[in-house]
Amino acid sequence: MEHVLLVGEENTYLRRRGERVELQEGVLDADALDAGYGETVETHIGETFAVVKPDLNDLFERGLEQRTQTVSHKDAGYVVSRTGIGADSTVAEAGTGSGFLTLVFARVAGEVRSYEVREDHLESARRNVEKVGAENVTLEQRDVKEDGFEGENDLVFLDMKHPEEALENAAEATVPGGYVVCYCPVFEQVRDCVEVFDDAGLSHTETVETSRREWRVFPARPEPQTVPHTAFLTFGRRI
Numbered sequence: 001m002e003h004v005l006l007v008g009e010e011n012t013y014l015r016r017r018g019e020r021v022e023l024q025e026g027v028l029d030a031d032a033l034d035a036g037y038g039e040t041v042e043t044h045i046g047e048t049f050a051v052v053k054p055d056l057n058d059l060f061e062r063g064l065e066q067r068t069q070t071v072s073h074k075d076a077g078y079v080v081s082r083t084g085i086g087a088d089s090t091v092a093e094a095g096t097g098s099g100f101l102t103l104v105f106a107r108v109a110g111e112v113r114s115y116e117v118r119e120d121h122l123e124s125a126r127r128n129v130e131k132v133g134a135e136n137v138t139l140e141q142r143d144v145k146e147d148g149f150e151g152e153n154d155l156v157f158l159d160m161k162h163p164e165e166a167l168e169n170a171a172e173a174t175v176p177g178g179y180v181v182c183y184c185p186v187f188e189q190v191r192d193c194v195e196v197f198d199d200a201g202l203s204h205t206e207t208v209e210t211s212r213r214e215w216r217v218f219p220a221r222p223e224p225q226t227v228p229h230t231a232f233l234t235f236g237r238r239i
Helices: 030-034 056-062 073-083 100-108 119-132 163-172 187-200
Strands: 003-007 012-016 021-023 026-028 040-042 048-052 090-094 111-116 137-141 153-158 174-184 202-208 212-216 221-227 232-238
Touching: 003 056, 012 021, 012 056, 030 040, 056 100, 056 119, 073 100, 073 153, 073 174, 073 232, 090 100, 090 163, 100 111, 100 119, 100 137, 100 153, 111 119, 119 137, 153 163, 163 174, 163 187, 163 232, 174 187, 187 202, 187 232
Parallel strands: 090 111, 090 153, 111 137, 153 174
Antiparallel strands: 003 012, 003 048, 021 026, 040 048, 174 232, 202 232, 212 221
16 A cells, blocks of 8 residues: 655654544544645644655655664665666665665666575565565575575675675676675675685676765754765676
């Protein structure tokens, strides 16, 4: 069932269409949530809300499960743009976690196959994928170090312990010209991955660290809190 974002003067809520909802600002009948995006609805005590289409961030912040640390926006965006995946691409991912990056890939690529060794993480991600309605995602409990990946992929993303141990299997499942990306929180993992690249048939394209800094507009100055490091992204390309 479709979600809608209800944006009020002070509070914002994520709710499903077709359901009667009780808010701090009053009650909205089920038919009120059938309003089109951009329209306003009024609770029984006269409080108004704009009906807005939620994006993936709204869903994760307000409606989906987060059992694990998710890949940051800055890293996810760089991976998508750097590898050039699109609607005709197939992506494989090892380390589903809560499924945030899985769903980012699903909005860009044609097909996403995601593998996770932990059953509890996989079930959480499965519920998230079902809530979003991403029909191009396949989730499977699998140790890719032992059992490898399915099919041929334009991108294989490794967010797991000891990704170097899965690199040969990842490379075998990557099309010529495609990418294998290792998500490594510490630099020692980067070295471990790059040392395996040649044997796996991968060319080391680059290792990068992205950063993000917010700014106040009035007065103009950077916010005191920044996100300088989350992980190193190491790109290998199958030639």
